[in-house]
Amino acid sequence: MRRLPDLEAWALFAKVVETRSFARAADELGLSKPTVSKAIARLEVRIGTALLNRTSRRLSLTEAGHRAATIAGRILAEGEALEAEATAQATVPSGLVRLTAPMSFGVAHVAPLLPELFEVYPDILIDLHLADEVVDLVGGGFDIAIRISALPDSALRARRVCRVRRVLVGAPGYFERQGRPEHPRDLEQHVCLGYAYLPSSNRWQFRHIRGEEYDVMPGGPLRVNNADALRPMLLAGRGLAVQPEFMVAEDIAAGRLEAVMTDWSMPLITLNIVTPPSSLRPARxxxxxxxxWRHFAQEAWAAEQNLQNISDDTH
Known part of the structure; x- marks a missing residue:
């Protein structure tokens, strides 16, 4: 007779991997350490190989453990989501939500919303991780990611919020010295500051309102992996940069920066709220x-605002 998988043991294994400790896993689950240890041992006997290397001071994954950890984490998350979904209608949103966002956007547009979020949902806890590189939602144990890009095909679920314009900007002092570019080919004579995570970081693609397209390979002394790091150089008049509108709207309004070549546009990027592939989500x-979604969709920089409550897409 075919046996059912030992889902409880796999969930306990996932919690041990997450906490990096039998003791911490047991404490979080309200179990004894021997109970957790026996469950992992039972699992290892069942599959015929070790999942963890144990010493008195250190716990590490075996090769088999590494392969199993992501799926085990998904089992734990699916089980938690299933129970949460079953009781969501009768409970107030509460508990931990792990959220990741790009560094600059997170500081400027996610963090300022937190006071209101906690006022509306006092029982929710937020673990906010800011990083410009794309993180592994499932492997990293994240519930939500804010991603501002064209999304590759994947099993992740994405809720589109709005389109985001990108603009070519520089300081008035720079233009007084170097002149204003009027055509993308003029940029070959200008100092262009680069951002590593643009969709095509080595090529700037422009399209004129009359349909002409032109690509340029920007050249300059600086390339960064965080858009905020370009701001001091821009304000000092040391170069031009392509920036998302949400990064430079205030500086443009205050006259510290100017947008140029406004009859040319770059491909729009999309602001998305991305979640793991499970169709079940806790109320929190x-x-x-x-x-x-409600706050981002109403921002002044949200191009082609999506004001309808659209359904999720899988990518």
């Missing part, structure tokens, strides 16, 4: 997604 995750 749904609440945070809806809260963020």
């Amino acid at each position: 995750v749904i609440a945070v997604i809806d809260f963020l």
